[in-house]
Amino acid sequence: VTPAPASPSRRTPGRRPGGPDTRGEIVSAARESFADKGFAATSLRAVARQAGVDAALVHHYFDSKDELFIEAMALPLDPRQVAAAILDGPRAELGRRIVTIFLGVWESDEGRQRMTAMLRSVVTSDEVARLMREGITKMILEPVSQFLDGADAKLRVGLIAGHVIGVALTRYVIELEPIADADLTTLIERIAPAIQQYVDS
């Protein structure tokens, strides 16, 4: 699909000034474009065109492409805030912070529902898998791996992500015992050293 070049003066019937659904339509168009073309190749201008609105309206609702991307991923939390919280403290405690913050998101009923829904979409849709791949890379892997030493820092952060996602899957989705019923603090105590090993080595 190659959309026609937009001109600021051109007004099509589909170009609305911003009704109650406009924000949702922008997010929808963005989700499609991010999934189809990836983050880098998606422009706010193209999203505006796709949604049938003026580019200025996209900027009115979203400060940046990052914000639009986070909204498109429908995450229960802002991954930039998660990354900032993870990095806020000594590196010797990074393993514990990662486990505590990540599992903490799943502990509330709402967080668990939204994370489970996200996991479902990831394994059943290639488009969502791509969105998630780009999102995790850009907002978690890259900032956190810069905090680590070693040539394979990104691989290690990826393995950390794999570990905590897998624990969440067994605890909250498969509900495997005794992980599902384990006290959260006990679980954190157990997992933190394995994560810390990836941080240190």
Place this chain on the structure above:
Amino acid sequence: VTPAPASPSRRTPGRRPGGPDTRGEIVSAARESFADKGFAATSLRAVARQAGVDAALVHHYFDSKDELFIEAMALPLDPRQVAAAILDGPRAELGRRIVTIFLGVWESDEGRQRMTAMLRSVVTSDEVARLMREGITKMILEPVSQFLDGADAKLRVGLIAGHVIGVALTRYVIELEPIADADLTTLIERIAPAIQQYVDS
């Protein structure tokens, strides 16, 4: 549902002597019963009744309830063989064997397709999640945890399962870089120590 007691001499119209689909119908009835009532509460006799066949026919196709259960889970491999291969060797190398054998299943195109399909079913169906929970517990967690010291051996084996499942999810389903493109040997070298830590501590 409380089925009427079966009598060997009673023949109902639905009770077939064993046609081409009989085996599949037994597996289907078994899957339903395992998901609904769990492994322990499912009897081969009740499965036979549910499938509308004689109990002797179930025994003709399946040596044991374990065999029927494995078939019902539609796994790409026999978990008892996996557990046996994992346990065959020194405990100091257990971490490496677990990662090597588990990721090995995903490496072939067919294995990957079947494991991905299984993962999809697990996250989208509570019934399959329950089947998998019972299957992992009975055929992996229990035998492997007996091989470990410590009171929380089962929890640690569960965390090991969580770790390797999560790595498979990031590598083969989300295709997160650089895990997705990493050389398998490099990956095993990286993950084995984290798994071994759960084995040892």
